[in-house]
Each structure stands twice: as structure tokens, then as C-alpha cells.
Amino acid sequence: MAPAAPPSTIETSCPRGRSAFALDRALLYDLADIALTGARQNGASYADVRIGETRREYAFAKDDRLESFDERASQGFGVRVLLDGCWGFYGARRLDPQSLRDGVERALENARAVKRIQTQPIALERLPVHEAEWIMPMGVDPFEVPAGEKADLLLSIIASARDHGADFCSASLSATCEERFFANSLGSRIHQTRTRVAPNFQATAIDRASGRFATRDCLAPARGAGWDYIVGAGLIEEAARAGEEARAKLGAKPVTPGDYDVVIDPTNLWLTIHETVGHSTELDRVLGWEANFAGTSFVKPHMLNELRFGSELMTIVADRAQPGALATIGFDDDGAPAEAADFAIVEKGVFRNFQMALGQAHLIGLSHSNGCAYADSPTTFPIQRMPNISLKPNPQKCSFSDLISTVENGIYVVGAGSWSIDQQRDNFQFGGQLFYEIKNGKLGDLLRDGAYQGRTTQFWNSLSGLCDASAYHLDGTFTCGKAEPVQLAPVSHGSPPALFRNVRVLNTSDDA
Amino acid sequence: MFLSSDDAKSIADKVLARSKADACTVQIHGGLDQSLRFARAGATTNLATAEANLRISSHIGGRIGSCSTSRFDDKAVAAAVARSEEIARLLPVDPDYVAPLGPQNYGFSDRYDDATAHLRLDALADAAARVIEEGARVGVDTFGCATTARRFNAYATSAGLFAYERRSEIDLSATARNRADAWSGWAGAHQFFADRLDAERIARVACAKGAHNATPVDLEPGAYTVVLEPEATTELAFWLIRTMEARAADEGRSFFARSGGGARLGEKVFDEQLTIRVDPADPLAPEAAFGFEGVPHRARAFVENGVVTTLYRSRAWAQKTESEPIPFAQNFVMSGGDVSLDDMVRSVRRGVLVTRLWYTNIVDRQSLLLTGLTRDGNFLIENGRIVAPMRNMRFNQRLGELFSNIKALGPTRRTWRAAGEGGAPAAPAMLVEGFNFSSKSSGI
Numbered sequence: 030m031a032p033a034a035p036p037s038t039i040e041t042s043c044p045r046g047r048s049a050f051a052l053d054r055a056l057l058y059d060l061a062d063i064a065l066t067g068a069r070q071n072g073a074s075y076a077d078v079r080i081g082e083t084r085r086e087y088a089f090a091k092d093d094r095l096e097s098f099d100e101r102a103s104q105g106f107g108v109r110v111l112l113d114g115c116w117g118f119y120g121a122r123r124l125d126p127q128s129l130r131d132g133v134e135r136a137l138e139n140a141r142a143v144k145r146i147q148t149q150p151i152a153l154e155r156l157p158v159h160e161a162e163w164i165m166p167m168g169v170d171p172f173e174v175p176a177g178e179k180a181d182l183l184l185s186i187i188a189s190a191r192d193h194g195a196d197f198c199s200a201s202l203s204a205t206c207e208e209r210f211f212a213n214s215l216g217s218r219i220h221q222t223r224t225r226v227a228p229n230f231q232a233t234a235i236d237r238a239s240g241r242f243a244t245r246d247c248l249a250p251a252r253g254a255g256w257d258y259i260v261g262a263g264l265i266e267e268a269a270r271a272g273e274e275a276r277a278k279l280g281a282k283p284v285t286p287g288d289y290d291v292v293i294d295p296t297n298l299w300l301t302i303h304e305t306v307g308h309s310t311e312l313d314r315v316l317g318w319e320a321n322f323a324g325t326s327f328v329k330p331h332m333l334n335e336l337r338f339g340s341e342l343m344t345i346v347a348d349r350a351q352p353g354a355l356a357t358i359g360f361d362d363d364g365a366p367a368e369a370a371d372f373a374i375v376e377k378g379v380f381r382n383f384q385m386a387l388g389q390a391h392l393i394g395l396s397h398s399n400g401c402a403y404a405d406s407p408t409t410f411p412i413q414r415m416p417n418i419s420l421k422p423n424p425q426k427c428s429f430s431d432l433i434s435t436v437e438n439g440i441y442v443v444g445a446g447s448w449s450i451d452q453q454r455d456n457f458q459f460g461g462q463l464f465y466e467i468k469n470g471k472l473g474d475l476l477r478d479g480a481y482q483g484r485t486t487q488f489w490n491s492l493s494g495l496c497d498a499s500a501y502h503l504d505g506t507f508t509c510g511k512a513e514p515v516q517l518a519p520v521s522h523g524s525p526p527a528l529f530r531n532v533r534v535l536n537t538s539d540d541a
Numbered sequence: 542m543f544l545s546s547d548d549a550k551s552i553a554d555k556v557l558a559r560s561k562a563d564a565c566t567v568q569i570h571g572g573l574d575q576s577l578r579f580a581r582a583g584a585t586t587n588l589a590t591a592e593a594n595l596r597i598s599s600h601i602g603g604r605i606g607s608c609s610t611s612r613f614d615d616k617a618v619a620a621a622v623a624r625s626e627e628i629a630r631l632l633p634v635d636p637d638y639v640a641p642l643g644p645q646n647y648g649f650s651d652r653y654d655d656a657t658a659h660l661r662l663d664a665l666a667d668a669a670a671r672v673i674e675e676g677a678r679v680g681v682d683t684f685g686c687a688t689t690a691r692r693f694n695a696y697a698t699s700a701g702l703f704a705y706e707r708r709s710e711i712d713l714s715a716t717a718r719n720r721a722d723a724w725s726g727w728a729g730a731h732q733f734f735a736d737r738l739d740a741e742r743i744a745r746v747a748c749a750k751g752a753h754n755a756t757p758v759d760l761e762p763g764a765y766t767v768v769l770e771p772e773a774t775t776e777l778a779f780w781l782i783r784t785m786e787a788r789a790a791d792e793g794r795s796f797f798a799r800s801g802g803g804a805r806l807g808e809k810v811f812d813e814q815l816t817i818r819v820d821p822a823d824p825l826a827p828e829a830a831f832g833f834e835g836v837p838h839r840a841r842a843f844v845e846n847g848v849v850t851t852l853y854r855s856r857a858w859a860q861k862t863e864s865e866p867i868p869f870a871q872n873f874v875m876s877g878g879d880v881s882l883d884d885m886v887r888s889v890r891r892g893v894l895v896t897r898l899w900y901t902n903i904v905d906r907q908s909l910l911l912t913g914l915t916r917d918g919n920f921l922i923e924n925g926r927i928v929a930p931m932r933n934m935r936f937n938q939r940l941g942e943l944f945s946n947i948k949a950l951g952p953t954r955r956t957w958r959a960a961g962e963g964g965a966p967a968a969p970a971m972l973v974e975g976f977n978f979s980s981k982s983s984g985i
């Protein structure tokens with residue numbers, strides 16, 4: 030099917046140009062046309078198709094052994110049709126014309142199958158049409174780096190941790206490259222590619238006399254980046270610190286449970302932002318679409334522009350443009366441009382926007398979605414997922430030492446540990462990698478066995494200090510889980526260190 | 542893409558014939574998954590996805606390189622074989638290298654039914670309609686997911702092993718929320734055989750649990766007597782099973798490590814009533830015939846009458862410690878008793894009936910401290926009767942203490958897990974004392 034509307038300008042953002050794409054462009058257009066023509070000829074009022082390839086690499090080593098080195102590549106497509114107000118979807122790991130024809134038939138069959146339970150027809154807003162390319166800027170392609178170099182790095186990380194106090198250490202490197210072609214019946218044709226990498230390790234120290242053990246996980250985050258990020262992440266030095274700190278945790282003072290002023294490092298706060306703000310403001314959860322699994326939300330549509338989510342210091346923004354972030358991309362999986370996902374979720378403490386995918390905005394009286402769709406494979410149904418969601422730094426100058434100078438009796442939390450939150454995103458409990466005393470405005474001793482617990486809006490309303498942009502740090506994950514069947518999404522969250530007053534801190538060894 | 546045994550073997554043979562490595566293993570898995578989600582009496586998303594993956598591991602000079610592809614044409618297979626060999630040559634020698642397995646004797650795991658394997662999405666719409674209709678009858682909003690899958694798994698080695706098995710699956714889970722959006726109930730089931738899935742019962746139980754309009758009561762944090770329905774028991778037992786790894790215990794970094802060195806194998810760690818078994822021939826929760834490395838699953842207890850009898854162990858660690866490799870188990874059976882759920886409730890002076898748990902996570906591996914929340918049907922019990930719906934609570938509970946303090950067990954029944962995840966365990970309702978609720982949650 031020929032594009033129904035004139036294309037927008039072609040966008041490129043990388044000197045690699047089209048060489049960054051592995052799939053044949055003519056084939057992609059042909060396959061997309063087969064799917065979209067088939068859908069239209071059979072009565073679909075809207076259709077889109079995602080075609081792509083995902084390459085992954087995962088290397089894992091433990092102690093003196095490289096346990097596995099896996100490289101994988103998968104290609105496939107997914108076609109989504111809207112027929113008589115019902116969605117139908119089919120995906121397969123094949124890229125040939127007949128598979129696309131069969132796929133359209135099955136998608137239409139699935140749409141007909143759900144007709145009997147579709148009491149309210151699916152309604153879509155009209156998306157703008159784009160013909161575009163987007164290529165993530167990147168230094169060194171991780172898939173071009175020899176396997177031996179990666180194995181050597183892993184074994185060096187482990188050796189470094191063990192030379193500095195760890196008895197055991199495991200380490201891994203992950204890399205993913207997604208190439209996606211999106212086309213829809215409105216005429217959009219969008220070709221994109223991006224790459225992400227994640228270093229990880231865990232150092233373990235054991236006290237043979239007592240039988241106690243302690244771990245310290247890697248604090249270097251996953252990023253939308255190439256191998257140059259891995260090389261520059263200082264992993265050998267970070268592993269040395271981890272070995273020392275795992276050993277030090279064995280002799281650290283236990284946390285005394287109670288209410289404290291807590292300074293949370295961005296290496297920990299990213300996960301709190303993710304769970305309490307990111308997930309609670311997803312409109313599909315609010316509408317009940319995740320009620321059976323991922324959960325609903327304490328945030329309701331009538332709270333838009335009304336809910337006092339946090340203190341005046343709290344401004345949390347969504348974006349798909351931040352360099353190095355894991356959800357950065359030119360267009361989402363509904364074909365909405367990154368600019369649509371540039372909005373405040375919470376502005377000076379007031380709740381301002383939900384995250385939305387195609388077909389959701391009108392359900393709360395709004396006109397357009399805001400670029401928050403993602404499918405974790407071409408073969409899966411796109412759903413509402415987070416763009417990058419970050420806490421804005423303090424516009425006033427505030428260093429880390431300025432921040433803790435205001436704390437008389439507190440605790441500083443570094444690194445993400447165990448995490449859990451209720452299905453409406455209210456009651457949470459988060460652990461950490463390192464806990465330090467703060468006494469009279471200065472950092473004190475290392476503590477062990479800490480975790481903090483809270484209620485979402487109470488916690489964010491206790492935000493009373495924030496560092497400026499000089500202390501900003503971007504963290505994130507490859508694997509945010511949601512939907513049935515579960516889909517995994519990459520997403521980043523940035524923040525500066527932040528101070529929260531009167532937070533309940535537990536001792537996990539004897540208080541719990 | 543679902544492959545027969547013959548088709549999978551043909552591909553595996555092609556790979557092995559092309560291999561120039563010292564040794565080679567081939568894993569092929571895939572199938573067709575279909576799912577349908579619904580919310581407030583309307584379909585939200587659905588899909589059918591056909592997938593297959595070929596993984597080749599080449600062994601060269603005590604090094605193993607692996608490469609996977611979703612393409613099965615000759616050119617793609619040849620490229621994947623060559624790439625796996627190229628990777629292997631670049632890697633350091635593995636000091637604990639293990640050669641591929643030779644032929645094995647596997648038990649039969651009865652987990653495939655042709656009729657279930659060939660269901661289409663309209664069958665899932667039928668199941669969803671039962672829930673939606675029951676919700677309309679009872680006056681609650683309904684939400685849920687129905688899924689079917691047919692999957693195959695093949696494993697071949699250059700040492701002469703070829704293993705293949707297949708399974709069919711169906712699951713239905715349903716959440717019912719009252720019209721004020723202030724209370725929630727849930728039920729679900731998973732089966733390998735569609736004719737064993739009772740959609741009417743799932744609809745009835747979820748809607749009955751969700752049909753409470755009274756304001757839920759708040760309970761103060763503290764230690765309570767708790768009746769855990771089988772879904773909740775399963776989740777707790779699954780965390781226990783997950784941590785029963787021999788290497789971590791041998792190295793002193795596990796709850797199952799003995800003070801002074803070694804693992805707690807043979808030690809009575811839990812209540813006499815706790816027995817957890819794995820068996821490919823079990824009629825309720827049959828485990829697969831073989832595990833990830835091609836090692837057979839055998840009928841065995843991991844815990845028997847409170848004694849730790851088995852820890853799972855990779856082939857490399859088994860070789861290093863001169864012991865038996867034991868694959869990780871997804872389908873286990875926790876033995877039950879003969880106390881009905883009603884009798885358990887009748888025996889409680891003040892406590893809580895818990896339907897299921899949510900967002901559980903280990904807080905401390907040393908003590909097996911687990912946190913999480915109750916979800917979708919928490920009820921206050923007073924003087925042997927359920928007296929009110931109760932708001933959800935966060936718990937922080939040591940699993941060792943929990944499973945050492947079992948007061949009663951009900952009959953074991955198969956529990957829910959989403960189709961496509963490899964099966965589901967079976968467990969009983971369980972009455973325990975001193976369950977530690979640490980804080981309140983408004984999340985319903």
C-alpha cells in the first residue's frame with residue numbers, strides 16, 4: 030500500500046547513516062505493504078506492522094571461570110489490525126511474503142474471535158504521518174568487539190574484586206541491538222536502530238568464623254550506549270571498591286531501626302522513581318488494563334492537575350531524547366515522535382500528566398496519546414510503557430556536602446537492593462547496597478542490614494533537599510516487566526542525590 | 542513455530558554434521574503462544590506468536606562458544622555454527638570444562654494433548670466470556686487473561702544424545718473488583734490439558750471474592766495467625782526451592798550453608814510436615830523429563846519431613862564436587878494434609894485468610910527474609926469465622942521460621958502459573974502462626 034499522506038522530513042542523527050541498518054530496506058517496504066494491503070482489503074480500519082531484528086550478547090563469568098558466552102539474533106514481524114472495533118494481532122519469527130500474508134489472516138481471525146466480548150469498540154486518535162530514519166548515536170559497536178576482549182574484562186573485574194576482599198565474584202556483560210521498521214495504514218514508514226549495554230557484577234565476602242556473608246553489587250548502570258561506555262565505566266576500580274565494601278559490611282554496625290532523615294543516592298533513587306512515580310502514572314494501569322497482573326494505581330483520572338504528589342522540589346519529567354538513556358528513541362511503537370513524550374509527570378509537586386499509548390487518551394477526555402508505547406519484540410503487541418522518567422535537579426546551587434550538612438541524624442543510601450511495592454504503587458520497601466550514618470551534617474560509619482519503607486505520596490511530600498545538576502546521575506534497567514505475557518522494557522531514570530525527612534528505616538537482620 | 546521430534550532431529554543432525562568443533566550441543570525450542578486480555582468487560586490486547594530458536598554451543602579445546610538464531614535455513618545455520626566456533630576459539634580455557642552428555646534415560650512426562658495444542662483464540666474468548674458473564678451476574682467488574690501454548694524443547698549432542706519433549710498449556714486467571722473500585726478478588730488455574738480447566742469455577746471464585754462492598758478493616762502490623770490459600774503457599778515454597786542451590790551452600794553463601802562449612806544436606810531444618818518433591822510422573826504437577834543441560838529429572842524429594850535431602854547442582858559443579866548433577870525444578874509438589882480450608886478458619890481465634898501474594902522479593906539471603914504484600918482477597922478471621930474484608934498488608938517473613946511453624950495443611954492442589962512458563966507447582970492451603978505483617982497498604 031502506498032503512503033496515504035506526504036512523508037515528513039527524513040531524520041538522521043548518526044554519521045554511520047544507513048550502514049547502521051542490517052535489514053534490506055526494499056524487503057521491509059515490500060513486507061509491510063503485503064501486511065497493510067491485506068489488512069485493508071479485508072476491512073481493517075487501521076493496521077500497523079513492526080518488522081525487525083534483535084541481536085543480543087550475554088557473557089557470564091564466575092570466579093575463575095567464564096561460564097557462558099552467548100550471541101543470538103532473531104528476526105520477526107508482528108501485524109496488528111483493527112477490525113470492527115476489535116484488535117487482532119499475530120507475530121512470527123519469519124520474514125518472507127507468505128508468512129506476512131498468513132500473519133494478516135491470523136490477526137484478522139483473532140480480531141473476529143474477540144468480537145463477542147468487545148462491548149466498547151476500540152477508538153483511535155489520528156496519528157501524524159512520518160517517514161523517517163532514526164539511528165542512535167554510538168561510539169564503538171559492542172557486537173564488533175572480539176569475544177576474547179569481553180571475557181578478559183569479566184575475568185579482570187572478578188580478579189579485582191577478589192584481590193580487594195571478596196571471596197567470590199560473578200560478573201556479566203549484556204548488549205542488545207534493536208532494529209525496527211514500523212509502518213501503518215496511515216502512511217508512516219519509520220526505520221530505527223538503537224543499542225544498549227549493561228555491565229553487572231556481585232562481590233561476596235564471607236566471615237568463616239561466624240558463617241555470615243555480605244554482598245556488594247555493581248553500581249555502574251545500564252546505558253543506551255556502545256562498548257566505549259563499558260570501557261570508560263571504570264569497572265575494574267568499581268570492582269575493587271565492591272570487594273572492599275563487601276568485606277567492610279561484615280564488620281559494619283547494624284542499622285538501628287527508626288525514623289531518619291534519609292539522603293538517597295541516584296544509584297538507589299532511580300528504582301524508587303521507577304516504582305512509585307513511573308508505574309503509578311501509567312494510564313493503562315489506571316484504567317484497569319493491568320488489574321489482573323501488574324496492578325492498578327492509587328492515581329485516578331480526577332487527580333490530574335489536583336494531586337499533591339510531592340513537595341515543591343519534586344519535578345519529574347518524561348523524555349525520549351536524553352543521550353545515553355535506555356528508552357531514548359526517535360519514535361515509539363505506535364509511530365509517535367519522541368517530541369510527544371516530552372512532558373512533566375509531576376511539576377513542583379503537582380501531578381500533571383499520565384503516560385499514554387495509542388487509543389487511551391480519549392478515555393479520560395484528552396485528544397492525543399503522548400508517545401509511551403513499546404513492544405519488546407516485533408512479535409509482541411505494543412503496550413503502554415515508560416519513556417525515560419527523571420527527577421529534575423535543584424535549580425539552586427546545592428552540592429552533596431551542602432545537602433548532608435542539613436542532616437543532624439540520618440542515613441545515606443547507595444545502590445539498589447531488594448525492592449517491593451504494592452500493586453497500586455503505594456506501600457514500598459527498598460533495600461540498598463550501602464548505608465552510611467549521617468551525624469551532625471557529616472557522613473559517618475558504614476552500616477549493615479538496612480532497608481527503607483514508605484507510602485508513595487507521603488514519601489515524596491517529605492522531599493526537602495535536592496542537589497543541583499552537577500550531582501545528576503542516570504541509572505536504569507534492561508528489564509522492567511509488565512503485561513501478560515510479560516514484556517521486558519529498557520528504561521532509564523536520572524536524579525541528583527535527594528533528602529527525605531522522617532523515613533522509616535528497618536534492620537533486616539532482626540527488626541523486619 | 543512448532544517442530545515435531547523428527548523435524549527437530551533433522552535440524553540438530555544438520556548442525557552436528559556441519560560442526561568442526563571437538564564437540565557440540567544443539568538446543569531447539571519454540572512453539573505457538575496465544576493470549577487474550579480483558580478489562581471491564583472488553584478485550585484489551587490479544588496475540589498469537591509463533592517462535593523458534595536454535596542455539597549451538599561449540600566446544601573447542603575446553604572452551605565453549607554459543608550462538609543462537611531464529612532462522613533455520615541452511616545459510617543461517619551454517620553461519621551460526623561458524624560463529625559459535627569462532628567465539629569458542631577466542632575465549633579463555635574453562636578450568637571446569639564439562640564435555641557434552643551422552644545418551645540418557647528419561648522418564649515420561651505426560652504434558653501434551655493435541656486438542657489443547659490446537660486451540661485457537663476463540664476458545665480463549667469463550668473462557669473470558671464466562672468470567673465477564675459471571676461478573677455481570679454478581680455485579681462486579683472483571684479483568685483477566687486467558688492463554689494457551691504449545692511448546693517443544695529439543696536437546697542434542699555430538700556425544701549421541703537426542704532428547705525431545707513437548708507440552709500443551711492453557712491458563713485462565715481472573716480479577717474481580719467491586720463497582721466502587723475498593724475491593725478485589727482473584728482466582729486462576731493452569732493445566733496441560735484443556736478439559737481439566739474449570740473456567741466456571743475460576744469465574745465463580747474470583748467474582749465471589751470480589752463481591753464485598755463493606756469497607757475493608759485495617760489491621761495493626763504485628764505477628765498473626767495466617768491461613769494461606771494454595772496460591773500463597775506456592776509462592777513462598779517457590780522462593781525456598783529457588784534458593785536450594787548446592788554451590789551457594791557449599792561455598793557458605795546461602796541459608797542452606799552449614800555453619801563451619803558444607804551444606805545442610807541431611808539436616809532437619811523445617812517442620813516435620815514439610816515435604817517438597819519433584820517428579821516427571823506426578824499426576825498433579827509433572828516436571829519436564831529433562832532440565833536445561835539435558836540432565837534427567839528424576840522423582841526425588843528436596844525436603845522430606847523437614848529434612849533437606851536435595852540441592853540442585855549444575856553439571857560443572859557436580860563434576861568439581863564429585864556428586865550428582867540435579868536440574869533446577871519448576872514443577873514441584875508440596876505435600877498436603879487433610880484439614881479443609883473451612884476447618885483451618887474455624888480453628889483460628891484471630892487471624893487472616895490470604896488469597897495470594899504480590900511482589901515478593903528476598904531481602905536477606907542469609908536468613909531467607911522475604912518481603913511482599915497480600916493481594917486480591919485478604920479477610921479478617923475472628924473466633925473461627927471470616928468477619929470482614931481486610932486491607933492488604935506488607936510482610937517481612939523469614940522462610941525458615943515460616944516452614945518450621947506449620948500448624949495445619951490442606952489437600953494439595955495444582956496452582957496457577959501463566960501458560961508458556963513451563964508448568965505450575967502444586968501446594969496445599971497452610972495454617973501458620975507468627976506471620977509477620979510489618980506495615981499497612983492502601984493498595985487494593
